[in-house]
Amino acid sequence: MLATEPFDSIVPMKRINPIIIRNRDEILDRPEALKRLNLNEAAQNCLFAFNGHPNDYRRVKKKYSYLEDVYTMIYSTNYHGGLFPAADYFNAFDFIVCGAGYNQFWEAIFFNKEAVFEPTATIFEDQARRVRECQEYYFDVNGADQLVELIMGL
Numbered sequence: 001m002l003a004t005e006p007f008d009s010i011v012p013m014k015r016i017n018p019i020i021i022r023n024r025d026e027i028l029d030r031p032e033a034l035k036r037l038n039l040n041e042a043a044q045n046c047l048f049a050f051n052g053h054p055n056d057y058r059r060v061k062k063k064y065s066y067l068e069d070v071y072t073m074i075y076s077t078n079y080h081g082g083l084f085p086a087a088d089y090f091n092a093f094d095f096i097v098c099g100a101g102y103n104q105f106w107e108a109i110f111f112n113k114e115a116v117f118e119p120t121a122t123i124f125e126d127q128a129r130r131v132r133e134c135q136e137y138y139f140d141v142n143g144a145d146q147l148v149e150l151i152m153g154l
Helices: 032-036 056-062 066-069 086-092 103-110 128-132 144-152
Strands: 045-051 072-076 097-101 113-120
Touching: 032 086, 032 097, 045 086, 056 086, 072 086, 086 103, 097 103, 097 128, 103 113, 113 128
Parallel strands: 045 072, 045 097, 097 113
Antiparallel strands: none
């Protein structure tokens, strides 16, 4: 068994880092990300990427609407054909507001993004626990690469 998050468990598991969709050298550089999103280099840019439940999206968007006074906002959700993968564009953003699901949380951590996480209630994970216990966990090696090494070593 493999653990892909640094939670303590009573079940003994080999631990690898979280699995991230891209490595740092595989995403768009800042000029290209800005160009593709039609953003100004001189502006402060914020990605609001929230893939929770539709009502949660509207609630959280309203909660952070004040950011529009400070940042050029890009809004993305999986309900309206949002950016995918959003991590490809991270170099364009100075700040991120996102959920605390596995992918969004660990991508923001791995890419060292200034972010605020909004956990939502789910059945199979505790997003609030993830934020509380893992927000300061940093790593340089993508768990996807570690997983490949383990499989190739079988």
